[in-house]
Amino acid sequence: MAGGPGRYAWGEEEKAELLDLMETGNLFRYGEIGKDGFKGKVVTFENEMAERLGHKHVVATSSGTSSLLCCLAALGIGAGDEVIVPGYTFIASISSIVLSNAIPVLAEIDESLTMDPTKIEALITPRTKAIMPVHMLGNPANMDAIMEIANKHNLFVIEDCCQAVGASYKGKRVGTYGSLGAYSLNTFKTITSGDGGFVGTSDDDLYERAFGFHDQGHKPCRQGVEVGNRSMVGMNFRMNELSGAVALAQGRKLDTILGMLREKKARLKSQLQGIEGLGFRKINDEGECGTLLTLLFDTKELADKFCEKAGTAPIAKSGWHVYNNMEQILNRVTASPANCPYSCPKYEEPRKYYAHMLPQTDDILDRAVNISVGVVDKGLGAGTGINLNSTNEEIDQVAANIKAIIESCR
């Protein structure tokens, strides 16, 4: 079964929340709890998630992509503004910038498979407005270094937490370091409501703007019709009560799921130590989600041989999440300084995105192979491995198989 750990954790709790709604059929996110059969699933989810993650505010949305758009809109990022984003991420990090009329500037990753902080400053121009670190595959980006650069250059930070719901870095959950965090609840993420997402922030003004953008410019949690008090236009990215009911039940399981993932990953990883030619990606904090185990081979040759025998592919060839494979942006001018409302001293030419423009990223992803722990997703190169419900015996068997395959590659 393809999907994330939340999908594997589906049970009576989700069913009960949905059945509760079936009694009354009031599926719109706004209302007064108890009136007209309104159950307030979405707003309860928002309040509980804010408390759980350490945000002052959470806005539930229709997806991680719409959450990113809300973050960008809340910060007023638009035409001509540049946003630095890693070249290894899901396309939505990049497309949300493009669709905000801003300009994505692709950054290298390091061996943590998240944005390399040492490569950020060279990308900063007078037009840079924000850095968007992505906590890839559940691993927190190096937030200390990124926040230091952002503060030094007066840049906003939007954390793309779509693959790392619940992860923590230095004792605080991801998404609470930047101005805002964007999260996804699609079927491949840590917890799921099928599709869905949310924005987290502790800034009252940004909350109001993110909320307004996710509705039609309304102030948070309106009651019915409200005219004359809308300061912006919005897109209607609201979550409905059906998704909210499932998200509520899944949110309550989040920390249990994370505990299980970390335990299973540790068991798998501990059996793969000390193998010649094999290492692992760098984990920036043990508070990572544990959704995947990323093998990092010493050479591309060994990674290729391993993958051929294991019936998988190195991340570089695994599809969607590598900029080299994003035909939507490659060799197209998606953003041009012509849109720029003020003079652009550094870039006379439109930004171009082309294959192999990030050699360090290419080298790392050529040698990296994802093994599923909780996220079973061929699109991530993690079609095989273990899942949330794997037994110890199954985990040990997978470890033994991986070891045997590597040995046979020599």
Ligand SMILES: *Cc1c(COP(=O)(O)O)cnc(C)c1O
């Ligand atoms: C999944 C994902 C998104 C988008 O989430 P959707 O809910 O599918 O819109 C954005 N960024 C990253 C890094 C993701 O993995």
